[in-house]
Amino acid sequence: MFAATRPDLDADAYVGQLWLIRFDEQPARRITRGFCDTAPAFSPDGRLLAFLRGAPGQPTQLAVMAADGGEPMIITDQHLGVGEFRFSPDSRQIAFIAAVAEDGRYGTVAGVDANHEDPRLIDQLQFQYDGVGYVADQRRHVFVVDVPDPGSEPPVAPIGRAAREGRSVPLVPVATQVSAGDFTHSGLAWGGGSIITSVSRHEGRDRDLRCDLYAYTPGVEEPRRLTDSATGPSALGSPAVVADQVYFVGIELGSRGLDVAGVNAAVCVVPTAGGQARMLTNPATVCIEGAVVADGDGVLALDQVRGNCQVIKVTAAGEAQRWALPGSALSVAAAGAKRVAVLATPTSPGELISLDAPHHTLTDFGGRLAAEAIVPQEQLATAEDGTPVHGWLLRPRGEGPHPVVLMIHGGPFAAYSANFFDEAQVLATAGYAVVMCNPRGSAGYGYDHGRAVKGALGDVDVVDVLAFLDHCLTADPSLDGTRVGVMGGSYGGYLTAWLIAQTPRFTAAIVERGYLDGRSMIGAADIGWFFPFEYQGSLAEIDQRSPLYQVHRVQTPTMLIHSERDLRCPLSVAERYYTELKLRGVETKLLVFPGEGHELSRSGTPRHRVARFEFILTWWAQQFSS
Secondary structure, three states: OEEEEEEEOOOOEEEEEEEEEEOOEEEEEEOOOOOEEEEEEEOOOOOEEEEEEEEOOEEEEEEEEEOOOOOOEEOOOOOOOEEEEEEOOOOOEEEEEEEOOOOOOOOOOOOOOHHHOOOOOOOOOOOEEOOOEEOOOOOEEEEEEEOOOOOOOOOOOOOHHHHHOOOOOOOOOOOEEOOOOOOOEEEEEEEOOEEEEEEOOOOOHHHOOOOEEEEEOOOOOOOEEOOOOOOOOEEOOOOEEEOOEEEEEEEOOOOOOOOOOOOOOEEEEEEOOOOOOEEOOOOOOOOEEEEEEEEOOEEEEEEEEOOEEEEEEEEOOEEEEEEOOOOEEEEEEEEOOEEEEEEEEOOEEEEEEEOOOOOEEOOOOOHHHHOOOOOOEEEEEEOOOOOEEEEEEEOOOOOOOEEEEEEEOOOOOOOOOOOOOHHHHHHHHOOOEEEEEEOOOOOOOOHHHHHOOOOOOOOHHHHHHHHHHHHHHHHOOOEEEEEEEEEEEOHHHHHHHHHHHHOOOOOEEEEEOOOOOHHHHOOOOOOOOOHHHHHHOOHHHHHHOOHHHHHHHOOOOEEEEEEOOOOOOOHHHHHHHHHHHHHOOOOEEEEEEOOOOOOHHHHOOHHHHHHHHHHHHHHHHHHHHO
16 A cells, blocks of 8 residues: 655645555556545554545545545544554554644634734744744644544534534544643654654753653653663654564764764664663664664664665664665565565656565556656766765757756755656756766765765865766766856755855856855754754854855856745845845846745645746756857
């Protein structure tokens, strides 16, 4: 069972349903017809299927149906919707996490919209988050709900005389809130009758990034703490219980609990009774992404290696098995002896693949794209100091000479891969050669590579991207070295803005949702209270490496793309940067998307994403033809 979701331009939303595929009976078939059905999970006894159902303009709720088919029952009525959920081991209950709106906010009182709510009194350092907004008045809490029998009599709302007489029939089961207080929870697992989740409850939690695993027992007021992030790894959520052990993804944050710059996460384990957590994978060489999934005597996890995520199995003794796949695993699941993964490849954004040897693909959702996709060519350059720089070149069809766009990824602790990437495909299909690499600071190349830019943004990373660009221009005569543009988002926007302040070699630039001035982020951005200091150092050093403070050196025509609700890299800084360019007579444009946050290019509304591509292609066409 899996969910397949796609952007729909007619609905201007993401729609999708659940699909069923049998290993001995292909192809997959659609089994639900909701607007947006996601996150399917079978109950441990195999009788039930639960999933999340979304509807236009409505919060996502938890649905349950018989595993052999039938109409789904909506079993929650959470005002702000349901996030993740987990069946209890006996299949009789489901634990879920839902945001709890403070009374009077987010439409909890009829007739009181956001513009007429009471004022907020803020007294915390961490008070907002991109894509969410204010967090203190909508904390995510743990709930438990009994699972109704799909074969039972459905509830019927009283009408007519029964309604007039005040009769009341609950249309959904009553959920019990298990956690409370000014805390936000993430990740769920059941163990020993308790619900295990990740949450920050320690003193000083407002000034660090530490999280611990806690076990909540329904009916017991105080949870039991299982880990201590002051002396061990901090829990990133996604716990999985195997026997008497809790596996989770964790990260060492240093003595202040803030040292995140280029640090790899690891698979960790702690007894269900609590104690000292142990790292089972080596963060010096293994970079764990996403969640862990129970699998027999251990868990499955994803390790990012040179742009691709490989599936690994980890037991209490350490890594036990590794699957090197023809692409990058996006997620993994296991049931009994079967293991499957969602795999991105150079010709598909994601297909279901069996991990049983020999590996075989179970779906073909990207089939229509495969014929049109331009497959990236792997390249390896050498920086001035001898550092290898790994990346890819997408060459358009035809002889050339092709104008070139150097793309720079965000993060900086992220990575490009050779797999299908809509940004690169759109540009290459339009006739532009795309150059993209993983400079120092990127993930998937070991601890030293990721940490190389700590305190040195705009230093070795600039050396690496320019070395890779020059390598591609020299190695491929079909590339036009006189027409080269540069673009990037977030940290990529930072490096783009930094580059055009250092050299006039680029024909034009696109700076998207850029990290343009660390000082301006402090207090204005959700991560501004720690990110500039961790990656750049003191305020003086932050200013020294600020693209905004270097804007007077820019001569390159530059388009800025930003979103109104971006709380990661606030719009106000982009507006300052744009105005400075405009006052200095530099050709510049500012494209602003209403209602969107930092993730516009990845999860913005479909029509905005299409419009973004149209503006980008228009910009490059104008600049390269002038």
